[in-house]
Amino acid sequence: MEQTRHTGLFTRRFGPSPHEGVPAVVLVHGLGLSGRYFVPLARRLAAGGASVLVPDLPGNARSRAAVRRAPDIGATADAMARWHRRLSLPSCLFVGNSVGCQVIAAFAARHPRLVHGTVLIGPALDPDVPAWCQVGRLLADAPREPLSLLAVATADYLLTGPLRFAASFRHALRDAAGPFEDNLARIRVPTLVVRGAGDPVASGAWVRRVARKVVDGRIAEVGGAAHAAHYSAPDTMAALIRAFTPKGHGVRP
Structure with missing residues (x-):
């Protein structure tokens, strides 16, 4: 794993350089989190030949200082x-x-040439x-996740801070109330919407709507x-992504 910082965003990279003609995936x-909970998936996708980039979004965790x-x-x-x-970077698969998922929808709607496919896992928030x-x-989901994830999430929430988390939650609610679904309708590339069977946050009905x-x-479950x-x-998610990846941008099994 290589760790760098670009335009203020702390970034992890797994696998080869994205400039070596290999598939590029952004997680x-x-x-309020960081990219750390994507590391298990990133390693598996990189093992399949992809260049995988995992940034901390601006204002979050190790990119907290990127914005005021x-x-x-x-x-x-x-x-x-x-x-x-x-x-x-070349056109990427965004997961x-x-x-x-709301960030990806906005990104794909605003910058379509930079995206060749999207994978939305447990998309939130449902505007209804x-x-x-x-x-x-979200609280109901906690006991359904591995304890190791709860430890990672707790550390990330503390690093991001409660005020930033609350502000980000308000922004996400406003986006869900209107722009999110408008942005989804503007996504013109293949999209896989994935739901964990026990997900209390993203319901089956909402995933189908997305x-x-x-x-x-x-859809995949x-x-x-x-x-x-x-x-x-x-492992299951990596297999789903490999099977889904648009032709010409594949990740080897």
Whole structure:
């Protein structure tokens, strides 16, 4: 693993350089977290020949100092575009979890030439679910996740800080209330929407709705997983991504 910082964003890279003609995959974390909980999946995708980049989003964890206050979803997507261009990356497959899916939707809508496919794992937030209920669902997910993930998440939340987390949550709620679904409808690349079978945050009905919103959407479910299926079932997720990856951008088995 190589660790660098570009346009203020702390970035982990697994596998070869993205400039060596290999598939490039970007993993986008959820609310208040860092890219650390994507490491198990990143290692498996890199073993399949991909160049995998895992940034901490601006204002979060080790990219906390990149901004003075928590940016909204659109500003986060634009910061990701600057990061993408600074690294001179090719068109990438973007894989996100939870609110990271909202960032990817905004990114793909605003910067379509930089994206050749998207994978949305446990997309949040459902605009029809009240904020207090969203919090309840997140709390209900905690005992369904591996203890090691809870340790990573707790450390990341403390590093990001409660004020940044609260501000980011408000931004995510506003995005979910309107822009998120509009952005989904503007995604023109193949999209895989994944749900852990035990996910209390992203319901089956909501996942189906997300898949219908995009132009080319399909659904997969991961048994024995909850909201962070990429962490608890990285082998299954890597296999799903390899099978899904658009032709010409494949990750070897």
